[in-house]
Amino acid sequence: MRLFIAIQFxxxxxxxxxxxxxxxxxxxxxGNYTRRENLHLTMAFIGDYGNPDEVLDAMxxxxxxxxxxxxxxxxxxxxxxxxxIEKNEELASLAGRLRKVLSERKIPFDxxxxxxxxxxxxxxxxxxxxxxxxxxxxAGEMKVERIFLMKSERGRQGMVYTEIGCVEFSxxx
Numbered sequence: 001m002r003l004f005i006a007i008q009f010x011x012x013x014x015x016x017x018x019x020x021x022x023x024x025x026x027x028x029x030x031g032n033y034t035r036r037e038n039l040h041l042t043m044a045f046i047g048d049y050g051n052p053d054e055v056l057d058a059m060x061x062x063x064x065x066x067x068x069x070x071x072x073x074x075x076x077x078x079x080x081x082x083x084x085i086e087k088n089e090e091l092a093s094l095a096g097r098l099r100k101v102l103s104e105r106k107i108p109f110d111x112x113x114x115x116x117x118x119x120x121x122x123x124x125x126x127x128x129x130x131x132x133x134x135x136x137x138x139a140g141e142m143k144v145e146r147i148f149l150m151k152s153e154r155g156r157q158g159m160v161y162t163e164i165g166c167v168e169f170s171x172x173x
Contacts, residue, residue: 002152003046007144016140027133031124038161043095045110056149056165058101063170064094070141074134081124083138085116145169
């Protein structure tokens with residue numbers, strides 16, 4: 001079972017991201033657009049791991065207060081087109097503490113540097129390799145009050161992400 005820890009977005013953030021995707025489609029940008037229900041921010045990608053309860057237990061060891069995140073900019077990694085998140089110390093600290101607990105518990109995860117982004121389009125292309133036009137970058141903000149353990153499975157319509165459990169913020173730290 002492929003697992004990852006993520007922040008799921010509220011309706012306002014999802015609306016901003018899907019409106020931006022629609023604008024990209026209208027400009028002729030092609031590719032594999034991430035479906036609205038799959039838009040998320042990955043905190044730690046675990047991959048194939050057979051014990052989700054172990055991961056949830058590790059997540060519960062990391063307390064955090066609610067904090068705000070804000071969309072900022074867009075970019076690409078090759079043909080993967082993404083929306084960015086404004087630099088945020090609370091977000092970076094939470095990701096670091098989650099990864100530390102996973103490491104201590106010997107739960108494998110992708111050790112790449114945490115680079116908060118939201119995948120909008122895979123295999124993005126525009127008119128024979130021309131630079132993808134961006135008229136208005138997405139704008140959105142939300143409060144993070146929980147983190148989710150998700151599983152990823154390939155379905156007939158592409159990837160299906162299912163919530164396994166979540167951990168809510170703590171009033172006291």
